[in-house]
Structure formats: structure tokens, C-alpha cells
């Protein structure tokens with residue numbers, strides 16, 4: 001089920017995202033003793049993470065992962081992990097063991113992708129053929145229609161036998177959750193703001209999108225909820241619903 005909401009501006013989008021994230025985490029923790037959230041990188045979600053830093057949540061029950069990571073050290077200005085730690089995680093008493101960043105320092109993206117896959121399998125207690133089921137995955141979308149590090153016309157978009165893939169942005173390696181992993185989530189929330197996203201959104205929301213050209217269109221949770229939160233600048237031509 002896809003729900004599209006077009007919010008007045010970016011702040012309204014962040015406020016709505018906070019509301020949905022808190023509702024999802026709280027409903028999960030009513031059913032289970034832990035909740036797993038996957039963070040988006042980029043710039044759009046930063047104010048959401050800053051708002052989450054002001055919340056009173058059972059931090060010991062929350063486990064934080066990332067949907068993708070640039071292949072840089074954790075202290076690199078481009079690191080998605082660094083952004084989320086500065087905006088949120090360093091400001092709340094979440095146990096260090098509950099933060100599960102992509103490893104990026106083996107000097108080989110495949111090695112680190114395999115390590116993260118192993119970590120996910122151990123965390124979720126998975127057999128070889130199973131995929132992790134996250135409670136909540138936050139995603140952004142680039143103006144080229146990529147999401148996580150699933151970039152147009154790249155091999156990572158086709159990976160269906162692993163939970164973690166090696167992405168490629170203009171020759172730069174990235175680590176990313178694979179499409180099957182994203183689509184098994186119980187809830188996926190896209191946060192998309194800015195007029196520069198409008199054209200890609202028109203392709204993503206078309207009746208027969210080219211998913212290799214616009215990978216964000218592949219995100220269709222098999223059983224989970226799908227939310228698209230757009231600001232008016234991005235979503236001006238998108239049918240709400």
C-alpha cells in the first residue's frame with residue numbers, strides 16, 4: 001500500500017516524518033522488545049534526526065542501521081554515519097552496541113559488504129537463504145531517481161540474492177541494502193524535498209516506470225507500508241493518495 005502526502009514545505013515534511021517514525025517505533029515496541037530503524041543518508045533527513053534527538057524513547061530497545069554508506073571512513077564529512085551521529089545518535093543515551101554502521105575500512109567494498117551481510121544475519125538470526133526484515137526503513141531519492149545507493153543502470157539494482165550490495169556512483173563505490181531487503185521492510189518512508197526531484201518523481205510515479213533508470217520506483221514493500229512524504233516543491237505534480 002502506497003500513501004503519498006504532499007506537505008507545504010520541508011519543515012512540514014520533517015514534522016510529519018517525525019510523527020510517522022515515532023508512531024511506527026512505538027507500535028513496534030508494543031509488540032516486540034526491540035525496534036530496528038534504517039537511516040537514509042544525504043541531507044534531507046538531517047533535521048528529522050535532529051528532532052529525534054529531542055525525543056524520549058527507550059533507547060536501549062532501538063537498533064539503528066543505515067540503508068547505504070559512502071565508501072569513506074566514519075569521520076569523513078561525506079559519511080552518512082557521521083551525519084546521523086552528529087545530528088542525533090551522539091546526543092542520546094543509545095547503547096553503542098545498538099548502532100550498526102556499515103563497515104568501510106577493509107579497503108575493499110565487497111569485503112565490507114560481506115561483513116555487513118554477516119552482521120545482519122547474526123543480528124536477525126537468519127539462515128543463509130533468509131533476508132533481514134527491518135521494522136522501518138527511511139529513504140531519500142536523488143534527482144536522478146536513485147535511492148539508497150541503488151543508482152540508475154548499475155549492477156546493485158539487480159542484486160536479488162544478497163541483503164547487501166556494492167553500489168556505484170560515477171565510479172565511486174558505495175555500500176547499500178539490496179532491493180529485496182528494502183522491500184521486505186514492514187514500513188518504508190521516503191523523504192523527498194526540492195523542485196530538483198520533481199522530474200524523477202514524475203517517472204517514479206508513472207504507470208509503467210523504468211525501474212533500471214529510476215530505481216526508487218522498485219521500492220514496493222511486499223507486505224509493508226510505503227509512505228512518500230514530499231514537500232510541495234517536489235510533489236507539485238504528483239497525485240496525492
Ligand code: 6PG
Nearest residue numbers: 041042043044140141142147148
Ligand atoms: C546518500 C543517500 C541517498 C540520498 C539521496 C537524496 O548516501 O546520499 O542515501 O540515497 O538519500 O541522494 O539525498 P538528499 O536528501 O541530499 O537530496
